[in-house]
Amino acid sequence: MxxxxxxxxxxxxxxxxxxxxxxxxxxxxxxxxxxxxxxxFTSLQVSTGSSGKYKAGFNWRNYVEALSEYWEFFLRALIYAGIATVLALVIAYPLAYFIALKAGRWRALMLVLVVAPFFASFLLRTYAWKTILADDAVITQTLNALHLLPDGRILNTSIAVIAGLTYNFLPFMILPLYAALDKIDPRLIEAGSDLYASPFTTFRKVTWPLSMPGVVAGTLLTFIPAAGDYINAELLGSTKDKMIGNAIQTNFIEFRDYPMASALSFILMASILIIVTVYIRRAGTEELV
Amino acid sequence: MSERPLSREAKALIAMSRTSLSRRRILQVAGVGGVAAVVAACGAGGGDGSSSAAAPSPTVTDKSDTDKTVVWSNWPLYIDEDDSGGRPSLAAFEKQTGITVTYNDDVNDNNEFYAKVRTQLESGQSIDRDIVTLTDWMAALWIRNGYVQKLDRAVLPNAANLIPRLADVAFDKPRDYSLPWQSGFGALGWNKAALKSVLGTDTMTSIDQLFDPKLKGKISVLSEMRDTMGILIAWQGNDPSNFTEDQFNQALDALQKQIDSGQIRQVAGNDYAGAMESGDVTAVIGWSGDMFQLGPDFGVGLPETGGMLWTDNMIIPASSEHAKNASILMNYYYDPKVSAEVAAYVQYICPVVGAKEEMAKIDPALVDNQWIFPSDETFAKSYVFMELTPEQDEKYQRAFQKAIGN
Known part of the structure; x- marks a missing residue:
């Protein structure tokens, strides 16, 4: 041959x-x-002096201005998205654990319930939260009676924005966690107790490390869209809760300042990329994601 | 205030408009996300971002006589509808003229709609619409940039029915390019019961009441700069139709103060109506028609220092090949009888002389309604916002958006 x-x-x-x-x-x-x-290239365009009209160029000042004018919006977006991601993880992990390891024949039904909110539009779901968090609603009344609300309300505060973000992206956290937990061989957990590890130690040494791919995927899938979201801030927040997504939207639609909107988008992308890279390195799961 | 029996469907629609699909603004949040907006920006701004050529001269030939169609883009909930979702006045028009109307309620926000069709407008391409309904300042921008065709008055004899108060506008003298569809007031609105329990009265007459510390965290103002700022400029004793930059800034300072103190809870598009119904806000600067539709538990009135009058105008894009059909349609809606039918449903200011007399036959309770047929006295208490140059517009918009947290 x-x-x-x-x-x-x-x-x-x-x-x-x-x-x-x-x-x-x-x-x-x-x-x-x-x-x-x-x-x-749009982000580097130069103003022609008349509103909404720009010409090609290399105006790096757009980036300087974007940062100096909107740094608070970036910061707010990252903080709100970060808190929402942690909350989602805390809520989702036990739920995913239960579905994967304890739900038995209810598993399929529970998974359907997790995905069910997606059948309604994102916008409508967020609108529903306006009703849930209204001043006269049970939640607000109860928390107010306990004097837990600094402003005396939830709607139109940062609490509402973070709650909305957590809720809207929760399924993105649950599903990868479920997939990771489902793959764990139950015999490994049994082996943990056979070797005289307490349930907590078994969780810390066996379950948690094995679920890391799900944790990393879930946190990324929650954090990245949450950081760029603007609907929750627009509908549930006040004038002091606007995130970077709102700034991009305002610059694009209201000001017709396309270079600024583009520069803001690029900075957002870059900062998310940096955060994600550092995070994956720290989480040490390159081979798992 | 009259209580009109509405069909269940109409009620459902109106309820929906309050909570989800508001008439004027809210869906700007729907499709145009940060990312979507940015992708669109590429389409618009990439390559030759300059596009300084202003007016692409229309060289379209009118096909109206052979192609009996017309496409109309209007705001949601802005035309009469029956129980089954049909539009009786449009259906009658189609039957009468043989012209097929494609009616889109796809204008949710002036800026958003402009962003959607801007590239085509600038390059002189068709935007596939023959009538677009735009608010004064946006109509002005289109006319100034040459995106609009001159109206053919020969096909539009009923245009003479335009009420005098709306005939004279700075951006289009003497209404060569635009005709009002509906108008409305930027005004005060309040929840009567809630106001009474806080302020001891169930009527509001001034902005001072709105800024009463007892209402802290319970008021909302419009995100439409011209309505909110106009009312505040008038409140400070200046003229919203003719103000200086200092006067604008002075009014903006007042707004900023109320936002910072927490007096103003939210700056809203149209979703303030839902917040009024749920009891989250007690009093607002809002739009007359919306608040009138909320029903008898809610009050609406122009502040004694003056409210704002705005108009949504029908224009024919320069690229339209059905200008004649469009004009025939406009002419139809300037028939007092037809316009009264529309007014009875949408409950905004009817721009047609004689509609009031026709309204007596449809719904006598609406004849003396100041929010549909304002008297000269009511009109006298309102201002039209000063026409701004593009540079002024940008400067003021930026300052205003910054104040409201954008």
């Missing part, structure tokens, strides 16, 4: 592999990379 004949099928296999990549790569190129490049 000649060498050429041996190489043939391998080459063909490689070609097929590239062909399989084609749809995904083309999709990304057209709808992500090209817009991203365009966005980058």
């Amino acid at each position: 000649t060498i050429a004949a041996a190489v043939g099928p391998a080459r063909r296999r490689a070609r097929i592999a590239y062909l399989l990549l084609l749809p995904g790569v083309a999709w990304l190129a057209i709808f992500f990379i090209i817009p991203l490049i365009s966005l980058f």
Whole structure:
């Protein structure tokens, strides 16, 4: 057998592999990379002095202005999204644990219930929270009676924004956690107790490390969209709770300041990328995500 | 205030408009997310971001006589509807003229709609619409940039029915390019019972009452700069139709103070109506028609220092190939009888002379309604916001948005 004949099928296999990549790569190129490049050049455009009109250029000052004018919005977005992510993890972990390991025949039903809110639009779900958190609603009345609310209300405060973010992105936390916990071999947990580990030690040494891929995926899937969200701040917050998404929206729609909106988007993307990179390195699960 | 029997469907629709799909603004939050907006920005701003050429001269040939269609973009809940969701006045028009109307309620926000079609407008491409309904200042921007066709008065004899108060506008003298669809007031609105329990009265006549510390955290103002700022400028004794930058800033300081103190709970688009119903806010600067629709438990009135009068105008885009059909449609709605039908449903200010007399036959209770047929006295208590240059507009918008936390 000649060498050429041996190489043939391998080459063909490689070609097929590239062909399989084609749809995904083309999709990304057209709808992500090209817009991203365009966005980058927009972010460097120069004002022509008349409103809403810009010309090509390399105006790096847009970035300086974006940061100096909107740093509070960035900070707020990262803090709100961070708190919401932690809350979602605290709520989701026990739930996912229960579904994966204890739910038995109720498992399918419970998973459907987790996903069910997605059948209603994001916007309507957030509107529903306006009713849930209204001044006359039970929750607000109860917490007020206990003197737990500094403003005497929940709606139109940062509490409402964080609560809304937590709720809206909760399924993104539950599902990866469930997938990770479901994969754990129960015999490993049994082995823990066989080796005289307390339930807590078993959890700390066995379950938690094995669920790390789910924790990392879930926190990323929650944090990233929450940091860029603006609907919760718009509908549930007050004038002092606006996040970076709101600033981008205002610059784009109200001011028609496209360079500024683009620069803000780029800074948001970059800061999320940095945070995520550091986080994944610290979490030490490169091979798992 | 009259209690009108509404169909269940209409009630449901109105209820929906309050809580979810508000008429004027709220869906700006829906489709145009940060990311979506930014992607759109690429389409708009990429490549030659300059696009300084202002007016693409329309070189369209009118196909109205052969192609009997017209496409109209209007605000949600802004035309009469029957129980089954049909639009009786439009159906009658189609039957009468043989022109098929595609009616879109896809204008939720002036700026958002403009962002959607801006690229096509600038390059002189069709925006696939023959009539668009835009608020004064946005209509002014379109006319100034040459995006609008001149109206053909020969096909529009009923345009003479336009009420005099709306005939004379700075941005379009003498209404060569635009015709009002409906108008309304930026005004005070309040929950009668809640106000009485706090202030001891169930009527509001001044902004001073709105800023009474007893109402702290229970009031809301509009995110529409012209309505909120206009009312505050008038409150400070200045003229919203003709003010200086200092006077604007002075009013803005007052607004900022009320926001910082927590007096103003939220700055809202249209969703303030839902907050009024749920009891979260007691008093607002809002829109007359919305508050009138809330029913007899709620009061609406112009502040004694003056309210704001705004108009949503029908214009024909320069690229429209059905300008004649569009004009025939406008002419139809300037028939007093037809406009009275619309007014009875949407309950905003009817811009047509003679509609009041027609209203007597439809719903006599609405004839003396100041929010549909304002008297000269009511009109005299209102201002039209000063026309701003694009530069002034940008400067004031930025200052205003900053004050309201954007």
